[in-house]
Amino acid sequence: MAESLTDLPRRSVWHGWGDPALARRVPAIAWPFFKALRGLEPSPVDTPPVALGDVRLPEPAVGREALGDLAGVVGPEHVSTERLARIEHAGGKGYPDLFRLRTGDAGRAPDAVVFPGDAGQVAAVVAVCARHGIAVVPFGGGTSVVGGVDPERGRFGAVVSVDLRRLNRLLSVDPVSQTAVLQAGMRGPEVERALAPYGLTLGHVPQSYQQATVGGFLATRSAGQASSGYGRFEDTVVALRLATPTGEAVLGGRAPQGETAAGPRLIDAVIGSEGLLGIVTEVTVQLQRVRPHVRQESWAFRDTEAGFEAFRDMAQALGRGVLPDVSRLSDADETLVVLLQAAAGIPAYGYLRARGWRAPSLAVFQLEDADPRSLAYRRRRLARLLRAHGAVRMPRSIAAHWMSHRFRGPYQRDHLMDRGLFVETIETATTWGSLRDLYGAVQGAVYAALGEKTVLQGHISHLEEGGASLYFTLLARAEEDPIAQWRRLKAAAGDAIMAAGGTITHHHAVGTDHRPWIREELGDMGVRILRAVKDELDPDGIMNPGKLLPD
């Protein structure tokens, strides 16, 4: 199993995650555990995905002249209307995407897939599509879980997916300023491999790290697991290059990140634009020196409530630099799941129960530091604060196990789906003042939508002085029509989040799935501003139709 930050598995198989040869099955103990916890009974037998040959796919609708023009730009070997390429680009990695493909439905596949080789070719591909009136879907790692890479045609006759995998090079490093120019199609491990000889790191490690790309991180405002220490991806962006239907834009780069007063930060209009304005081809990022001293810690609280309070205090009293780089607090149900998977977890749980803690809450931390004394100082301050909140230290191996297995989850989702389970995540963020209400509101909405036989695990992470993100993973028995089930859940959760004052997404972005709430989130004027920028750069609306902006 590839777990190191420089291991690069093959690109994801069309019906699931990553390299099937690395797949990890859900441990057998999980099935009776789900039953005991919530009465959830998976199917006793596996139903694997259909064979590739049985996937239903419409004929490609793109004209021969347009294909010829695209081939003229990238070379005929880099334009594909082949079955596998189209199926691989038929969606992202959300539950509905995987469910459709596993059951043989690739009705949404793009008409063609184009693989440009550099920024100039990307710009030329966009220009060809603009000329022929073809919709364009920028495709990085294709890990979107919000329908961000759905090949929607909009009002156009054809749609092509522009896959950036060939833009996978480190273009330059400035070791003095500690910046690098990255091509947008580099995946997480490709970035860290390229930077390692310089002793530098980007420090951006989302759970999708092995498959997701620099352009995708930027376009979705991604947040990595160590964001409490390294910031979100957007905090690293110094400059970018964007190919739009009306020409190329180069934004930023004259001053360090954020250190200019020369008008509004136009770069922010592109960060989070989800391919609606153009295709990001190159990104200049601020790097950090590798911090070789790393320490994991595990702690437990009497209950989730005590954990919430301690995490708020940590974020506000310790601040960035002292705060652990990875800080994650599991609620009672997620605590059980995490403890069950680590060798030291079950005895640790027994110990907590013996203390009379009926629903303990587990915290895992990772601290990374350049200097061992500074690391020791941070650990002391953390321990003092946690003890003041009544926390007890747990075996360090629990956090170490969690960290070293963190890329396993997406593989296990495939196995859960084999067993007929409905698997989804919900993420949001809010202020500390509203966090508890939001947590309760989402829980209530999920159980109301899916019933009590739902295993619902929550955690908070991505700590800021003002608040944090809230993330839920849920499992339920898939119904007769799992897409209808999914729509019911999304509607209930989205409405509950907005009513409780949360943001519709902390880091998964908007795509198609969160569009119903985007007007409420941005306001009418916010939507008009965004639309005005789009109209200027993409007047015909060919770029990624049906995402982010409301109809």
Ligand SMILES: Cc1cc2nc3c(=O)[nH]c(=O)nc-3n(C[C@H](O)[C@H](O)[C@H](O)COP(=O)(O)OP(=O)(O)OC[C@H]3O[C@@H](n4cnc5c(N)ncnc54)[C@H](O)[C@@H]3O)c2cc1C
């Ligand atoms: C198992 C799993 C775990 C995840 N964990 C996290 C996590 O921890 N943190 C997190 O932030 N997200 C997470 N995600 C969500 C997803 O990985 C992120 O949104 C990621 O940033 C997407 O990168 P990508 O390269 O795969 O982009 P894609 O999925 O290919 O595209 C995402 C969106 O960006 C656009 N886009 C992609 N590349 C470009 C480009 N070069 N120029 C313009 N637009 C572009 C696409 O058109 C689409 O709208 C997870 C997803 C999965 C499946």
